[in-house]
Amino acid sequence: MIEHKSDISNKADVKIFVDAFYDKVRKDSTIGPVFAAVIQGDSWGLHLERMYSFWHSVLFGQPDYRGNPFSKHRNLPIEARHFNRWIDLFTSTIDEHFSGDRADDAKRRAVTMGKMFESKLAYLRQNTGYNNIM
Numbered sequence: 001m002i003e004h005k006s007d008i009s010n011k012a013d014v015k016i017f018v019d020a021f022y023d024k025v026r027k028d029s030t031i032g033p034v035f036a037a038v039i040q041g042d043s044w045g046l047h048l049e050r051m052y053s054f055w056h057s058v059l060f061g062q063p064d065y066r067g068n069p070f071s072k073h074r075n076l077p078i079e080a081r082h083f084n085r086w087i088d089l090f091t092s093t094i095d096e097h098f099s100g101d102r103a104d105d106a107k108r109r110a111v112t113m114g115k116m117f118e119s120k121l122a123y124l125r126q127n128t129g130y131n132n133i134m
Contacts, residue, residue, distance in 0.1 A: 007100025011056045011064075017106070018051045021093040030085040034076055058109055059102055069113075083118040087111055 008014065022044075026032055039047050053064035090110045094103050 005097065005099040005103075008059060008094075008098050008102040008106060011052060011060075011062075013098065014055045014059065015052050017093055017097050018048060018055060020097060021090055022048060022051070024089045024093060025086075028085065028089060031078075031082050031089070034078055034082060038076065055106070059106055069117075078121070080118055083114040087114045090114075 006013075008017070022035075025035055026044075050065070050067070054067075054069065056062050057065040087110060091107045094107050094110075098106075
């Protein structure tokens with residue numbers, strides 16, 4: 001029997017994919033240690049709440065999220081392989097739970113954000129003398 005997956009339709013759905021995604025992230029050998037170094041213990045709950053608001057804002061145009069996501073990543077020891085893994089985990093999580101136009105939009109936006117962050121970090125590192133510990 002083929003399971004029919006619904007599209008992402010509200011903040012409750014956002015919570016489903018954010019929770020499932022970050023569960024994978026925390027266990028992942030490539031990006032898990034990066035997250036573990038900056039998000040510890042009870043801080044995960046706050047991070048997840050921010051991510052619910054962020055993705056709800058991104059996908060539904062709601063003014064839930066306020067902040068500068070790039071600034072949180074600027075000083076992390078991350079490079080292309082980390083962004084690629086983040087995108088892989090994100091898209092597979094969406095595909096496991098949802099199907100439809102908004103699910104496709106979430107995946108497109110994640111790819112765009114990942115590539116933009118990767119590009120901005122590379123530019124900063126090459127042009128401002130900014131060196132990160134890898």
